[in-house]
Amino acid sequence: MKYLLGIDNGGTVTKAAIYDYEGRELAVSGIKTRLLMPFPGFTERDPDELWKANTEVIKDVITKSGVDAHNIAGVAVTGHGNGMYPVDERGESVYNGIISTDTRAADIVSKWYEDKTSDRVREKTLQAIYPGQPPALLAWLKQNNPEVLEKAKWILLCKDYIRACLTGEICTEFTDISVANLIDTAAGRYDIDLLREYGIEEMISKLPPIKKSSDICGYITKEVASLTGLAEGTPVAGGMCDMHSCAIATGIIDEEMLCIVAGTWSINQYISRKPIIADDLFLSSFYCDEGFWLNTEASATSAGNLEWFVDRFLGEEKLISIKQGISVYEVCNKMIEETQPEESDILFLPFLLGTNEDSNSKACFIGLNGWHTKAQVLRSIYEGVVFSHLYHINKLLKYREHPKSIRLSGGAS
Incomplete structure (x- = not known):
């Protein structure tokens, strides 16, 4: 074989x-x-x-x-x-x-x-x-x-x-x-x-x-x-x-689907027979399947923000993950599961590495108070990343119908 x-x-x-x-x-x-x-x-x-x-x-x-x-x-x-x-x-x-x-x-x-x-x-x-x-x-x-x-x-x-x-x-x-x-x-x-x-x-x-x-x-x-x-x-x-690679590996072979890649970058894309030529679209590029173009909205605003927070502030959680023999990100997910959206109104702007709108944009937490827990701060990062993806997807939807399905890949998947 x-x-x-x-x-x-x-x-x-x-x-x-x-x-x-x-x-x-x-x-x-x-x-x-x-x-x-x-x-x-x-x-x-x-x-x-x-x-x-x-x-x-x-x-x-x-x-x-x-x-x-x-x-x-x-x-x-x-x-x-x-x-x-x-x-x-x-x-x-x-x-x-x-x-x-x-x-x-x-x-x-x-x-x-x-x-x-x-x-x-x-x-x-x-x-x-x-x-x-x-x-x-x-x-x-x-x-x-x-x-x-x-x-x-x-x-x-x-x-x-x-x-x-x-x-x-x-x-x-x-x-x-x-x-x-x-x-x-x-x-x-x-x-x-x-x-x-x-x-x-x-x-x-x-x-x-x-x-x-x-x-x-x-x-x-x-x-x-x-x-x-x-x-x-x-x-x-x-x-x-x-x-x-992420698009073809998740089966994006026709125009009905949309691909999301949640890695360092927030990548949101679909294929079409003709490139989308528009000033407010990030890019159109050659697809590996000849005859198609890959239309992409993206910025460095995805899971890289979570990785930064884990590396800088979750030392205790890393030790817990080692003792339990699981990924530190599984520990993060459990922390999120213990919170509710209405518990806190922290907003996180996921711009640690800038954005495609303004490379000098800065990340920040808005609405942070002394009573907030680590889990609630973590939840705001998850939400900020998700809304960044949504922002890009809404831009793509200006040029196409809603997809029949969305395929997710990348480290956060």
């Missing part, structure tokens, strides 16, 4: 899973990766640490599954969209990986909205600009840290960096690059005039070749085989951006 290995590098966790051809999961392994915040607005990760996490979860999931690695027919990688991972001609990192929640380039993006650059590029890219995208990050590095760009041979996205580590081959893929504000979506290619609008036209030589999700983009190298237990020569597919 043959099997497939999938690898996911989200904003907080690296996972690997093995499936049979019927889609049954045999085993899964995950490792939380560190978020680096060296300065306000910076969200980065150590690329070497990220690669090490990938080798560890691959090795662990093969062991857990009991599968002979020679029976793994193929590997595919997904990862968070946007951000950037610059590498040199050897494929080695020249800077920390930058995650899509990064806001260091907020002032540059504000200027692009003021001078209408945003309107001109939207005609080609079909999306809004935000600070965590490659154009803004490249413009920021050009102004503030040009030596990084001088060292960089290629500008990669997250999954492309991991695929390059697995195979030694450099490329990107259509779903991922189509959400990065770097291509003319009608033509399906890079556009020098588009890059000129951003003031980064010289970067076109550093943008990798574009492949399809299903293309074989390389093979597991001998070195990687020794690190992971995979068989040398195992083919590695192009893969896709994580929000596209």
Whole structure:
């Protein structure tokens, strides 16, 4: 029997899973990766640490599954969209990986909205600009840290960096690059005039070749085989951006359904035969199923807020979860079950990482009093995240009928 290995590098966790051809999961392994915040607005990760996490979860999931690695027919990688991972001609990192929640380039993006650059590029890219995208990050590095760009041979996205580590081959893929504000979506290619609008036209030589999700983009190298237990020569597919992966994995194959991804980002989306072209829609991008477009409303306002609260304030609950042998999030759910909506009127604005409306937005609790309990504060975070999703869904419903069903994925699911 043959099997497939999938690898996911989200904003907080690296996972690997093995499936049979019927889609049954045999085993899964995950490792939380560190978020680096060296300065306000910076969200980065150590690329070497990220690669090490990938080798560890691959090795662990093969062991857990009991599968002979020679029976793994193929590997595919997904990862968070946007951000950037610059590498040199050897494929080695020249800077920390930058995650899509990064806001260091907020002032540059504000200027692009003021001078209408945003309107001109939207005609080609079909999306809004935000600070965590490659154009803004490249413009920021050009102004503030040009030596990084001088060292960089290629500008990669997250999954492309991991695929390059697995195979030694450099490329990107259509779903991922189509959400990065770097291509003319009608033509399906890079556009020098588009890059000129951003003031980064010289970067076109550093943008990798574009492949399809299903293309074989390389093979597991001998070195990687020794690190992971995979068989040398195992083919590695192009893969896709994580929000596209979530949509197809939850069965979004027609226009009647809607997909919600509750992870670091609040992602809300559906597919259509034609892209939705509207100034108030976050983006339309290529879908992995040719002939469809993925229409998305999103912001970094989802379960990342809960993770922050757990890490900063729920040390006691973490100990309880360890003693009981359960997830700390199960403890959180039990705390919520013991509260009632009418007990408290705390409002939580889930803007720890800004919003797509204003990258400088700040999170806050409104209506907090001394008598409020930890559980009630926690409930307000749940509610704030849910209402953020609702805000985006209501925007999508301006362009479609109510869906027949909604599929939920992401860490919070």
